[in-house]
Amino acid sequence: MLTTILDQDRLRDKVSLTLRVSYFSSIFSFVFGLLCIFLLDIMEVVPYIFIGFGVLNLLNTLAYKYHKNLTLTYNVISISGLISSIIITLFTGGINSSFIFVLAVVVFAGYTSTRNYGKIYLYISILLIILIYVQGISEYSLTQNVVPADSQNLFSFLSILFSVYLLGGVLGKNLLRAHHNLYKTKHELEQQIKEKETLLKEVHHRVKNNLQTVSSLLSLQARSISDERMRTLIKSSQNRVISMAMVHEMLYMREDISKIEYSSYVQELGEYLVKSVKGATDNVSLRIDIPDIQLGIDTAIPLGLLINETITNALKYGIKDEEEGEIHITLRKVAHEEYVLMIGDNGVGYPENINMKNSKSLGLKLIHNLARQLKGSISRDTSKKGTNYILKFREVGENVQSVI
Structure with a gap:
């Protein structure tokens, strides 16, 4: 029972965490995309990837209300986030781009969902980082840095802020809240179970006492009967009652009352x-x-x-x-x-x-x-x-x- 309730609370917290991260990611992507255009003077690829990811992420979050498939919602967020991060990284300096740290956010988000998803996104991210590095040192680079030279420091600053805030301010904060809620629920359920076990022990104790009372009554009845056959029958019934009373006595004396x-x-x-x-x-x-x-x-x-x-x-x-x-x-x-x-x-x-x-x-x-x-x-x-x-x-x- 405790495991079932905790699993339900864990699922509820996981849904809440995933949706919060999704909403925040969409908002930050919109804002970052607009900053790229109006503040950093980046007009190619990057701002449109930010805005496109924000739109897709928002639609994916709203779609969850209809299909209720958390795994699908989470994987769409993670895969679209991974692809968007790789494209932005490639067009903002490759292995030297500060935006590459967003890949760590995707991996961390994977581990908040399940251990298996975390491992999958970790290995994929490591492989992609290696490919970005190889592409960067190659003579035939497929991409170029579209960030103007006078905006590169500010872009790096905003990228690091974006990564740190998503990792600590959004994922970390909500994960800590979910953990606190789960611990609180577990503590409350344990208290309720202890109270119920105490009451159940009291029930077993009372049942044992009642059965012993029945046994005593049968014993008194047997003494007042002169017919040996009837006394034997009553004695047999008394023994049956005692055999049941012993079970209840042993149950309330044990820690495990089951x-x-x-x-x-x-x-x-x-x-x-x-x-x-x-x-x-x-x-x-x-x-x-x-x-x-x-x-x-x-x-x-x-x-x-x-x-x-x-x-x-x-x-x-x-x-x-x-x-x-x-x-x-x-x-x-x-x-x-x-x-x-x-x-x-x-x-x-x-x-x-x-x-x-x-x-x-x-x-x-x-x-x-x-x-x-x-x-x-x-x-x-x-x-x-x-x-x-x-x-x-x-x-x-x-x-x-x-x-x-």
Whole structure:
């Protein structure tokens, strides 16, 4: 978002800078052309090039209001300026003409547009200066100096003033203003983003607190129920709420509130579930192999719920009673926004003919529905002992719709 707004401001400043330079260049060209005729007594070529460039430049600037193509407008200004400068330089002393410094203005203007244009006009200007020099030392010069001898010093003086004012007074001043505006906009946007991040952290904090309140209410409800089956169902719902609360807790505790470190989340969730289902027994070990992978909230929550269901099923049905067992969770990034999760246990497992369609287990149905929500596919790995799944999924974007 910040990059997009800054790009828009940069484009707006670039348009403003290009149009200002164009208007000033047209005015100065008209004035210089008139000075050549009425003050410097230059009647050949030079004043007409100045006036012609001024007219063309003004028309080009006005045309921008209709076609809105800044690149076209800029290149017409630069190319016509380059050609006009070369012709004036050739007819006012060649390599000894003070007007040759205007070529530096064209190059500088190129760099204010883009780095590539600046390089192009730099190399072209260097080549043209070499050609002007070669033409000047040649015995067969194609041009002659049309500036009268008594006007040459004044022409040099005005040429240098023209170059310096365009370079510093017009280009430099407007470039500095554009830079200041861009810096000011960037600073204001950064402040707004910090404020929004603070508010978003507060939202995550409140969501976490609300989910913990729901979890506490479920826990109180479970204590007042004597039916063991109902208590188990409520406990399962409580664990699902806790798995979501953990995501929000980790988000508001991080500097980057868009993603969470998934390894620490899975470790914390796994340890909580083992204590919740098995109590204080230390017979179940967790083997978690997750590298430095960060996931957004739209992926982290459904994946966390899927892991919650898988571990819960393993603890309740796979690794029974006080038996020793192991739960393994491996997560790998295989391509851009594509992941593979291998999760399972070494317990007793369940028959291969049981699947989501014929099973009455809510946990099994949730596992398959959550896999769909993650835009992935899940399959059983029957080559290992116990119940093991291989989930292939993608990073989920915003505004994903739940399929649970």
